[in-house]
Amino acid sequence: MTIPNHQSDAQPRALRDPQNTARGLEESLLQGAPIYTEAELCEATGATSAQVNDYWQTLGLPNTKKEARVFTQADADAIKSLLDLAEAEQFDHRTLTSLIRSAGHTAERLALWQAEALVEHYAHNYGWDDARARQEFLSEFERMHTVFAQQMEHAWRRQMAALVGRWFVEFGPEKGVTRGxxxxxxxxxxxxxxxxxxxxxxxxxxxxxxxxxxxxxxxxxxxxxxxxxxxxxxxxxxxxxxxxxxxxxxxxxxxxxxxxxxxxxxxxxxxxxxxxxxxxxxxxxxxxxxxxxxxxxxxxxxxxxxxxxxxxxxxxxxxxxxxxxxxxxxxxxxxxxxxxxxxxxxxxxxxxxx
Missing domain, CATH: 3.30.70.1230 (Nucleotide cyclase, GGDEF domain)
Incomplete structure (x- = not known):
């Protein structure tokens, strides 16, 4: 790709206060600041310590110290809504684990894929090295992530609707069961x-x-x-x-x-x-x-x-x-x-x- 002359001299935006930038981006992504310890999260959601730890590890996230405030209100809402659904539908442990892991595994791969795509974009468009391109990503991602989150939900709804449509055709009542x-x-x-x-x-x-x-x-x-x-x-x-x-x-x-x-x-x-x-x-x-x-x-x-x-x-x-x-x-x-x-x-x- 040919880099236009007006872009070739561009410089990545400096992270003047990396600690505050990181904290602000994290809170923006997590829709709020961390406010709960593990015990407080259990109290807020009605979950046991084992359920919280199982959820967190199955999602693919690192273990946390029990006394550390690392959980947000969004974490509490996600855990409570899923456990309420699991109780209402009588999901066993295997089913619940599979549902959580599907989200965590997909999201982990998606996050890395999208971040690397943006880094590659900055590197190719501006002729920067990898470190500079990643610095630009850290500076600029806060203004983008809402769009990516919306796209993920939209894609999931479209894919699930397509799956449901295929299954209605293949397994609808008029089809019967043809499995030996x-x-x-x-x-x-x-x-x-x-x-x-x-x-x-x-x-x-x-x-x-x-x-x-x-x-x-x-x-x-x-x-x-x-x-x-x-x-x-x-x-x-x-x-x-x-x-x-x-x-x-x-x-x-x-x-x-x-x-x-x-x-x-x-x-x-x-x-x-x-x-x-x-x-x-x-x-x-x-x-x-x-x-x-x-x-x-x-x-x-x-x-x-x-x-x-x-x-x-x-x-x-x-x-x-x-x-x-x-x-x-x-x-x-x-x-x-x-x-x-x-x-x-x-x-x-x-x-x-x-």
Whole structure:
């Protein structure tokens, strides 16, 4: 990025009083000053000391000294409202722990992601080193955080509404229960897209170049997946794990990823090997588990760059769809999964196509 001349001489705002700046930013983020010790928080909320400590640790925050005033009114409100809900709904300890951990884990990753994105913005726009960029973040974040908090709530509401909508379609009363004994609960298309030659491509990159490479890959892959109707489960360095609700959509996602790097619009998406498996999965902790996930991970290793591999059962389902063509490959041993004959998936050739 070219830095405009009028910006190149900009200087980060000095933290004239770092202690007061930090205190003010903390109180602004926490919506008030710390006013409770642990004992006082228990009295204000009706929680036990064990409940307060469990909540705090499960949220991913460091232990506090019992006599220290570290808890705010917002902390008290959050703990009381959650414990009231847990009592009303009869949540057991496992359920309550999972709900708290989901918020804490997501918020911790989100906070770091957003802070680093802003630091990178200051460093790139003004040509500052990392330390100067972080100083600017500390100086300026107080005027921004309300917007980020609003965006987080809005995104959560939108994502939850989308999930509810999908579940009404899939599990509404008219659908009935179609799960057999011992089966995992969710039928899903699961796939991986792995960057080709990731290690050799990134071995000589500087940290900023590596950051751009990984973030560009993730952004481009997410665009392809969501446009085709799939959903990103997670990114794992040089790979992305995705799911879709039916085999056809899963196939379109997989082929979209395999072919995207050839288009000018998606030139930031490096060449990938892609897999797809239809099967049942268990969804927990924002992730998916099951034999089909393991098989998809292995099949991506069997694919050539820019191609999609599926298993025979998935191929049998897609064979009924005239949109796709399937090419059988020789049977081979795949460690941990036995003998498998992968099938290459591609779009069916239509007369008039170049």
């Amino acid at each position: 004994p011992g089966q995992l609960p969710l039928p899903r298309a699961v796939g991986f897209a792995d960057i080709v030659s990731f290690t050799s491509q990134t071995a000589k990159m500087r940290s900023s170049e590596l950051s751009d490479f990984v973030s560009n890959f993730e952004a481009a892959a997410r665009d392809v997946i969501t446009r085709a109707g799939g959903r990103v489960v997670k990114t794992i360095g040089d790979a992305v794990l995705f799911i879709a609700d039916d085999p056809h959509t899963g196939a379109e996602v997989a082929l979209g990823l395999a072919n995207a790097g050839r288009s000018e619009e998606m030139k930031d998406l490096p060449q990938v090997r892609v897999s797809l498996v239809w099967g049942r999965v268990l969804s927990r902790f924002g992730d998916v588990f099951g034999t089909s996930v393991n098989l998809a991970a292995r099949l991506s290793d069997e694919a050539k760059p820019g191609t999609v591999m599926v298993d025979q059962d998935t191929a049998a389902l897609l064979a009924e769809d005239p949109s796709f063509a399937l090419i059988a490959h020789d049977e081979r041993e795949i460690q941990g999964l036995g003998s498998i004959a992968p099938v290459q998936l591609q779009h069916a050739y239509k007369p008039g196509q170049s």
